Amino acid sequence: MPYLCADPPLTVRDLSGFGARLGGGGVGHQIPGRTVFFNSGRAALWGALRALGVGRGDRVLLPAYLCQSVVSPVLTLGAAADFYPIDRNLGPDLTALEASVGPATRAIVLIHYFGFAGPVRALQRLCERRNVALIEDCAHALFSRHGERLLGSFGAAAIFSPWKSLPLPDGGILAINRPDLEMPELGAAAPWTTTLARLAYRALGTVEMAAGWSPRLALLQRPGLRHDLHDRTSRAAVRVQRGSSVAWRLLGLAQPEGVVARRREHWSRLLEASSNLSWGRPLFGRLPEGVCPLGFPLVVEERDRWRDRLLSIGVNVRTYWEHLPSIVATDRFPDAAWLRDRILVLPVHQGLRSSQVAWLAETLPTLSRRKGHAALAHR
């Protein structure tokens, strides 16, 4: 039985040519605007808000379906977070969103979930009309396009979290599109020991895939442990640091076209396999041109049971998000809670071989036969 890790693992091939090229070069034309390289996406979001002059007394509008790392930068700067509804297909409710824009609203954050473009042109127009800055959250959308244009090129600023899509030890990119905005200051990089530990962690995935087993599979099935991890990350303050030079160099060695093609191929294979699943359905029915998918989201009733089921057969699936930030009033945003309880994301990253994805595709329909059966998620 294979082990399929959740993120692309660091391989010897990724490291080959490490000293040969300057960092960032290979992906330069795939990231819009003037860029600043932070250690994480949340630090980059802090940078975007800072560049816009957001601070105490200001308000920022965020989608109700999100994780704590999107909220923390707003609160760290002393601003207040407001929320707008996201429907069960991940679409923002634009009428409610516009109604929530108040005199103190300085920015609206649009998340391009799982690499799929949100309604970015409509948001652009809304932001112009209301004189508010648009920040595109492309943490899931590195290398994704909307039509001919890169995601991240529409807003006043955009942020990326490239370590989610590439085998980097850290990394967060702030892309500034509005010429009048100043680049924010950067802190020092993390100590090299931290970078080394993170590199080792990324490389562990390669060993685990070769071994066909990972201790994570058992650990992730322990809810207490998952809660502890979540509590620790959600309570942590945003650490604003420069990204490591190792991450910058590895970013420069990435092959965007190959990454996009591979992810799209894996995604399409999983769509074929899951169109008639008895225990879940694909969240997106098609893969629009230009999308570089972060993963393959399924809508599943009894999500936690199926997560454990997939972990038990060696598939490191992700839940998005197991918890919403406590500041989101879920009684006001029932669809965000609905998504929180149902989304399961299968890996489609470039580190997976076609044979591994073929195995997953063949296995998915057989899962309900092997153990129990949960009803298909009807809307």
Ligand SMILES: Cc1ncc(COP(=O)(O)O)c(C=O)c1O
């Ligand atoms: C939508 C979204 N935005 C921003 C972030 C923050 O990125 P990072 O984890 O690199 O700080 C995340 C992280 O999970 C995310 O999912």
